[in-house]
Amino acid sequence: MAGNEDRVVAPVRSDWPLYEVFLRGKRGLNHVHVGSLHAADPQMALHHARDLYTRRNEGVSIWVVAARDITASSPDEKDPFFDPSGDKVYRHPTFYDIPDDVPHM
Amino acid sequence: MTGDQTEDEFAAYQGLAEDTGDHRWAFGTGFADPLEGIDTSVPEGVDAEALAAYCLMLGDDALILSHRLQQWMTRMPELEEETAIANIALDLLGQARMLLARAGRAEGAGRDEDRLAFFRAEPEFRNVRLVEPEDADFAGLVGRLLVFSAWRLALLGQLTGSADPVLAAIAAKGVKEVAYHRDYAAQWVIRLGDGTEVSHARMQAALAVVWPLVDELFLADPVTAALPGVAADPAAARAGVDAVLDAVLAEATLDRPGAAPLAMVAGKTGRDGVHTEALGYVLAELQSVARAHPDATW
Numbered sequence: 086m087a088g089n090e091d092r093v094v095a096p097v098r099s100d101w102p103l104y105e106v107f108l109r110g111k112r113g114l115n116h117v118h119v120g121s122l123h124a125a126d127p128q129m130a131l132h133h134a135r136d137l138y139t140r141r142n143e144g145v146s147i148w149v150v151a152a153r154d155i156t157a158s159s160p161d162e163k164d165p166f167f168d169p170s171g172d173k174v175y176r177h178p179t180f181y182d183i184p185d186d187v188p189h190m
Numbered sequence: 191m192t193g194d195q196t197e198d199e200f201a202a203y204q205g206l207a208e209d210t211g212d213h214r215w216a217f218g219t220g221f222a223d224p225l226e227g228i229d230t231s232v233p234e235g236v237d238a239e240a241l242a243a244y245c246l247m248l249g250d251d252a253l254i255l256s257h258r259l260q261q262w263m264t265r266m267p268e269l270e271e272e273t274a275i276a277n278i279a280l281d282l283l284g285q286a287r288m289l290l291a292r293a294g295r296a297e298g299a300g301r302d303e304d305r306l307a308f309f310r311a312e313p314e315f316r317n318v319r320l321v322e323p324e325d326a327d328f329a330g331l332v333g334r335l336l337v338f339s340a341w342r343l344a345l346l347g348q349l350t351g352s353a354d355p356v357l358a359a360i361a362a363k364g365v366k367e368v369a370y371h372r373d374y375a376a377q378w379v380i381r382l383g384d385g386t387e388v389s390h391a392r393m394q395a396a397l398a399v400v401w402p403l404v405d406e407l408f409l410a411d412p413v414t415a416a417l418p419g420v421a422a423d424p425a426a427a428r429a430g431v432d433a434v435l436d437a438v439l440a441e442a443t444l445d446r447p448g449a450a451p452l453a454m455v456a457g458k459t460g461r462d463g464v465h466t467e468a469l470g471y472v473l474a475e476l477q478s479v480a481r482a483h484p485d486a487t488w
Contacts, residue, residue, distance in 0.1 A: 101268070122270055125381075132374060133270040136277050 103152040104130040106137075108144040116148050127151070224363040225288070228355050232296050236354060240416040242296035243316065245357070246306070247413065247461060248345070249289030250317035253307060254469065255338060256282035257476050258321060259331075267328060274374060278335070281367040288360045308480035312470055313463040319452065320403040322460070322468040329382055329389070329396035336375035337400055340434045341407045343368045344427035353419040376438045383442025390443065397439075398447045405451035407431075411461045 101123040107116035119138050124130035130149040138144065158166055170176070232238045259279035266272035290303040320338060325331040346368060349361035382393040408428045414421040439446055458464040480486075 123268065124270065128377070132274065132377065135370075136274040137270060140273075140277060 101125050101129075104134075104149045105152050105155065106130075106134040107148040107150070108134075108138055109146040110144055116146065119143075121152060124149075224359055225356065228359050230292075230295060230356055233354055236420055237416050238296045238298065240413050241354060241357075241420065242293045243413045244417055244421050245289045245293035245296060247316040247411075249286045249293060249306075250315050251321055251338075251342070252282040252289065253286035253476075254315070254317045254472055255321040255334075256280075256286060257472050258325065259335075262325070262331060275331070278371050278374065281364075281371065285360065285364050285367070288363075292356050292360065304480065308477045309484075312465055312473055315460075315465065315469065315473070316463065317460050317465075317469075318403070318406055319460040319466050319469075320400070320407060322466045322472065323399070323403075324468060324471075326399065327392060327396065328378075329392045330399060332375045332378040332382070333393065333396040333400045335371060336379050336438060337404055337407075337435065339368050339372035339375055340431045341424075341427065343372055344431050345422040345424065348422035348427065352421070357420065372434075379438055379444070380442040383439070383444040393442065394444055394447075397444060398449055401447040401449040402452040406459050406461075409459065409461070413461070 102125075103121050104124055104127070105121050106119050108119045109116045122130065122133045122137055124133050127149055130151075131147060134147045134149050139147070232241060256279045259275050259282070262275050263272065263279075266275060286307070287303050290306045294301045294303060294306055320334065325334065343365065346361040346364045349357055350365060352358040352361065379393060382389040384390070385393075408424045408431075410425055414423065436446065452466075455464045
């Protein structure tokens with residue numbers, strides 16, 4: 086099309102991008118990862134999350150995050166990341182006597 | 191730190207301690223019966239026959255559109271959208287069930303919701319003609335859903351103050367559902383209208399199909415007139431619905447179609463039992479199993 090050469094055209098995607106969904110089941114609890122879905126943008130992702138993950142009365146609040154925006158640790162880094170904490174027993178507060186009248190411990 | 195932040199943090203801690211009465215903390219808990227504790231006898235001074243006819247009108251609207259939405263199952267462009275439409279169809283089916291049950295109760299002839307849904311002939315249905323045609327494409331689906339839900343939300347909003355406590359309770363539940371339907375449809379109309387050249391043209395074409403059926407939604411009818419304080423006045427809803435539709439169309443860069451209303455038949459419309467050819471096909475599919483096995487239970 087003549088005259089349209091300078092128009093910026095976003096690359097056409099064959100699929101909608103992936104979003105990760107976090108639900109909070111009750112006020113005061115944490116948002117918990119429940120799954121993922123495809124959507125064209127964050128607003129649509131929120132709607133899809135409502136339609137896919139709260140059908141059985143599960144939630145009072147939803148977060149959606151584009152999966153590409155999540156930086157995750159990789160399995161290759163597993164040893165240097167997590168193994169060094171395996172023998173540091175002194176990091177756990179296991180040497181204290183807990184009084185009987187302290188609940189939720 | 192601003193005052194707002196302090197308040198937010200306080201609210202978060204309060205949430206831990208306070209019992210909000212919201213017991214949705216695990217799958218399958220916290221469900222509520224919308225008619226719990228409501229007296230289901232017909233209130234004094236309310237014309238029971240008219241109430242039955244009115245509940246049929248609103249119930250049939252929901253029942254037939256729900257069926258049209260169900261026909262999209264396995265045919266939607268995306269899995270996520272299919273679930274969304276299934277949810278909307280189920281919401282409407284739920285409203286239809288309660289309204290038909292209310293109609294049967296007010297009528298007092300022993301007909302339950304199933305009897306009314308499956309064993310009435312086409313002229314006994316009282317739905318508006320808007321819910322009858324098959325959707326030509328996805329644009330048709332969201333275009334009709336936008337008009338229908340904007341209109342129904344306005345009616346249900348009025349009905350939350352109905353003199354019939356059952357109708358008021360059904361409306362209070364329906365308002366939340368239909369508000370979401372309207373939001374869902376509006377989002378898609380805007381996406382398609384303000385999308386590509388092709389999506390814009392198809393959305394505009396879909397509206398041209400829907401629009402001739404819009405005027406009928408706001409016509410006065412004798413049943414509503416016989417139920418002052420009980421039924422919702424469709425004429426009073428017109429301005430609000432028009433404002434909503436105009437706002438969505440403007441955002442979607444779509445023109446409001448100027449199509450002439452679909453002609454009445456001898457002055458009669460869907461509310462009088464005069465329907466388009468499409469309804470016959472819907473009823474044939476909807477009723478065939480129940481009619482083949484009249485006393486079956488499942």
